[in-house]
Amino acid sequence: ARERLLASFQTVNTHFQQLFVKMFGGGRAHLELTEAEDPLEAGLEIFASPPGKRLQILTLLSGGEQALTALSLLFGVFLTNPAPICVLDEVDAPLDEANVGRFCDLVQDMAASRRTRFLVITHHRLTMARTDRLFGVTMSEQGVSQLVSVDLRGAEALRAIG
Amino acid sequence: ARERLLASFQTVNTHFQQLFVKMFGGGRAHLELTEAEDPLEAGLEIFASPPGKRLQILTLLSGGEQALTALSLLFGVFLTNPAPICVLDEVDAPLDEANVGRFCDLVQDMAASRRTRFLVITHHRLTMARTDRLFGVTMSEQGVSQLVSVDLRGAEALRAIG
Amino acid sequence: LDFVKLRLVGFKSFVENTELVIEPGMTGVVGPNGCGKSNLVEALRWVMGETSAKRMRGDGMDDVIFGGTSRRPARNLAEVTLSLDNSSRTAPAGFNDNNDLEITRRIERGAGSEYRINGKTVRARDVQLLFADNASGANSPALVSQGQVGALIRAKPQDRRQLLEEAA
Amino acid sequence: LDFVKLRLVGFKSFVENTELVIEPGMTGVVGPNGCGKSNLVEALRWVMGETSAKRMRGDGMDDVIFGGTSRRPARNLAEVTLSLDNSSRTAPAGFNDNNDLEITRRIERGAGSEYRINGKTVRARDVQLLFADNASGANSPALVSQGQVGALIRAKPQDRRQLLEEAA
Numbered sequence: 001a002r003e004r005l006l007a008s009f010q011t012v013n014t015h016f017q018q019l020f021v022k023m024f025g026g027g028r029a030h031l032e033l034t035e036a037e038d039p040l041e042a043g044l045e046i047f048a049s050p051p052g053k054r055l056q057i058l059t060l061l062s063g064g065e066q067a068l069t070a071l072s073l074l075f076g077v078f079l080t081n082p083a084p085i086c087v088l089d090e091v092d093a094p095l096d097e098a099n100v101g102r103f104c105d106l107v108q109d110m111a112a113s114r115r116t117r118f119l120v121i122t123h124h125r126l127t128m129a130r131t132d133r134l135f136g137v138t139m140s141e142q143g144v145s146q147l148v149s150v151d152l153r154g155a156e157a158l159r160a161i162g
Numbered sequence: 163a164r165e166r167l168l169a170s171f172q173t174v175n176t177h178f179q180q181l182f183v184k185m186f187g188g189g190r191a192h193l194e195l196t197e198a199e200d201p202l203e204a205g206l207e208i209f210a211s212p213p214g215k216r217l218q219i220l221t222l223l224s225g226g227e228q229a230l231t232a233l234s235l236l237f238g239v240f241l242t243n244p245a246p247i248c249v250l251d252e253v254d255a256p257l258d259e260a261n262v263g264r265f266c267d268l269v270q271d272m273a274a275s276r277r278t279r280f281l282v283i284t285h286h287r288l289t290m291a292r293t294d295r296l297f298g299v300t301m302s303e304q305g306v307s308q309l310v311s312v313d314l315r316g317a318e319a320l321r322a323i324g
Numbered sequence: 325l326d327f328v329k330l331r332l333v334g335f336k337s338f339v340e341n342t343e344l345v346i347e348p349g350m351t352g353v354v355g356p357n358g359c360g361k362s363n364l365v366e367a368l369r370w371v372m373g374e375t376s377a378k379r380m381r382g383d384g385m386d387d388v389i390f391g392g393t394s395r396r397p398a399r400n401l402a403e404v405t406l407s408l409d410n411s412s413r414t415a416p417a418g419f420n421d422n423n424d425l426e427i428t429r430r431i432e433r434g435a436g437s438e439y440r441i442n443g444k445t446v447r448a449r450d451v452q453l454l455f456a457d458n459a460s461g462a463n464s465p466a467l468v469s470q471g472q473v474g475a476l477i478r479a480k481p482q483d484r485r486q487l488l489e490e491a492a
Numbered sequence: 493l494d495f496v497k498l499r500l501v502g503f504k505s506f507v508e509n510t511e512l513v514i515e516p517g518m519t520g521v522v523g524p525n526g527c528g529k530s531n532l533v534e535a536l537r538w539v540m541g542e543t544s545a546k547r548m549r550g551d552g553m554d555d556v557i558f559g560g561t562s563r564r565p566a567r568n569l570a571e572v573t574l575s576l577d578n579s580s581r582t583a584p585a586g587f588n589d590n591n592d593l594e595i596t597r598r599i600e601r602g603a604g605s606e607y608r609i610n611g612k613t614v615r616a617r618d619v620q621l622l623f624a625d626n627a628s629g630a631n632s633p634a635l636v637s638q639g640q641v642g643a644l645i646r647a648k649p650q651d652r653r654q655l656l657e658e659a660a
């Protein structure tokens with residue numbers, strides 16, 4: 001069990017470092033297994049420094065920078081052991097428009113190169129525009145959800161009632 | 163001290179109920195002081211039910227509904243004891259476009275009727291468009307922040323480097 | 325295993341029969357606050373064997389059953405069915421001959437859950453293992469719920485270790 | 493008391509002298525992730541007498557001093573000045589004759605903070621009382637930091653009581 005955990009740590013760390021650079025367009029980051037003698041009790045520490053900034057603890061990063069760092073870690077874990085489905089529920093909420101673009105680039109890359117199917121829940125117009133198809137959930141009757149398939153022109157109309 | 167806390171609870175609760183209805187366009191909500199014999203040890207419980215839905219615990223509400231409910235409480239406290247400055251740092255992030263509109267209506271109302279000055283940090287275009295003036299923060303030199311005043315046409319350009 | 329379709333009835337705000345077809349690539353889900361988007365994610369986690377009511381944002385597991393609105397009475401039954409394409413033949417022994425798998429979870433108010441694979445009643449354990457063997461399941465790190473990215477940042481280093489264990 | 497201007501130098505990522513004019517109505521602040529927007533909010537909280545380094549997202553209070561970039565050395569000094577309009581005459585006795593008040597907080601690496609009102613050195617307590625008497629200050633519920641709305645939802649009922657106390 002120890003070897004498996006150490007091996008998975010190495011792979012996740014490698015993916016994480018590459019993804020961080022992709023998400024931020026530069027900089028560097030790494031993971032460390034900390035504390036306990038026994039890796040099964042250890043913790044996972046994250047070190048990150050966006051391009052041009054000093055290496056620092058996670059709390060000094062901004063809200064959006066922390067979200068991008070955490071997403072790089074989640075996708076690193078995903079690439080280590082790819083799942084048949086990946087669901088992302090409003091993970092783009094704290095991101096500015098440029099970072100939403102980089103996030104979508106990454107998801108599209110992963111969707112194109114694997115069998116994995118992606119469900120992305122979002123309020124960002126930019127993300128909506130990058131999907132292959134769009135479903136809208138409405139509550140035309142209060143408290144009762146209804147799923148409708150939307151073509152992207154219909155998305156404008158949906159947002160209008162949204 | 164007990165009387166003061168009870169009095170402030172009553173006022174905050176009244177404001178909260180009115181603001182909730184404004185934010186959600188209906189529904190009902192109320193606060194309760196719970197647990198301890200002594201109000202100074204009590205906790206503050208929030209009950210809310212959006213229009214057409216049953217009264218429920220806060221955790222069953224959606225991410226956006228919870229944010230709107232919490233904002234109604236924060237503004238309720240603010241109206242009870244108005245401060246000379248109010249700063250809102252990306253509180254509109256989980257909201258859909260219709261709720262961003264209602265949030266801006268409320269902030270504009272409060273800004274127009276009091277001496278309070280509002281600083282609103284946001285990534286939402288709709289919110290940017292509702293402000294009286296706009297400042298941009300850029301890091302043209304990596305790691306070094308610079309403040310620039312933007313006119314709203316300039317906002318498009320700022321977002322482009324976004 | 326490929327995830328093909330999710331069907332809900334009586335689950336949270338989806339009181340009427342609802343079908344979400346899941347195709348390859350990126351599928352977007354949009355809609356106003358409180359309309360039921362995150363409920364869909366929970367339906368997917370639930371049918372794969374979720375045991376914690378707290379992760380379903382409720383007090384007890386019965387909270388996933390449609391609780392009624394000001395105009396409709398509450399229901400006593402909720403059911404979610406997940407359709408899978410098994411042409412890659414990665415299902416457990418008893419079911420691996422089938423091209424299509426239908427995993428169903430059904431809950432009755434006050435009476436607990438029941439699981440079925442292609443109509444045959446199975447234990448929760450069987451469903452959980454089916455997904456664990458296919459890098460998925462209720463605890464899959466690839467199901468990123470609303471607010472989970474923030475929770476990962478706030479988490480203590482020991483609490484983040486679970487991510488590595490799932491990846492192993 | 494009206495808040496009129498905030499001036500920063502050497503504070504977090506604002507290494508150069510920066511002035512934010514605060515006028516009546518709604519002022520928007522925008523910019524890419526990590527550019528320094530929340531640092532401005534922290535400068536405002538800090539000059540009003542914040543004592544917790546954790547609320548400044550650092551380990552120690554020296555973390556508010558510009559820490560350097562790959563091209564600039566770290567600084568050893570940070571200073572924030574808040575200009576107030578006192579025409580409503582609500583300042584404490586010693587300063588109430590003045591129309592304008594300038595509250596300055598300055599920190600030197602390893603040597604702690606120093607406060608001044610209109611150039612005169614005062615205690616942290618004096619600054620904190622000045623703002624507490626004017627429904628503001630480092631703990632004002634009207635300063636809603638990033639993530640604080642979420643924290644309010646997640647908080648236990650006892651932890652929310654502080655809001656009522658501030659409103660009293």
Ligand SMILES: Nc1ncnc2c1ncn2[C@@H]1O[C@H](COP(=O)(O)OP(=O)(O)OP(=O)(O)O)[C@@H](O)[C@H]1O
Nearest residue numbers: 224225226336357358359360361362363389390391
């Ligand atoms: N058992 C239930 N019966 C009926 N309705 C329920 C039940 N459980 C939850 N709901 C409703 O579902 C709504 C929340 O839905 P959900 O969290 O999926 O919204 P959302 O679309 O994700 O919104 P947001 O964009 O704000 O995140 C709540 O308003 C609640 O009333």
Ligand SMILES: Nc1ncnc2c1ncn2[C@@H]1O[C@H](COP(=O)(O)OP(=O)(O)OP(=O)(O)O)[C@@H](O)[C@H]1O
Nearest residue numbers: 062063064504525526527528529530531557558559
């Ligand atoms: N003492 C310091 N010296 C230099 N830079 C610092 C210091 N403390 C924090 N920073 C920098 O400030 C940045 C964070 O800024 P801030 O949190 O204000 O961003 P933001 O504009 O609010 O972004 P977001 O939109 O993501 O919330 C970090 O990247 C960090 O490098």
Ligand SMILES: [Mg+2]
Nearest residue numbers: 224225362470
């Ligand atoms: Mg949601």
Ligand SMILES: [Mg+2]
Nearest residue numbers: 062063530638
């Ligand atoms: Mg910020």
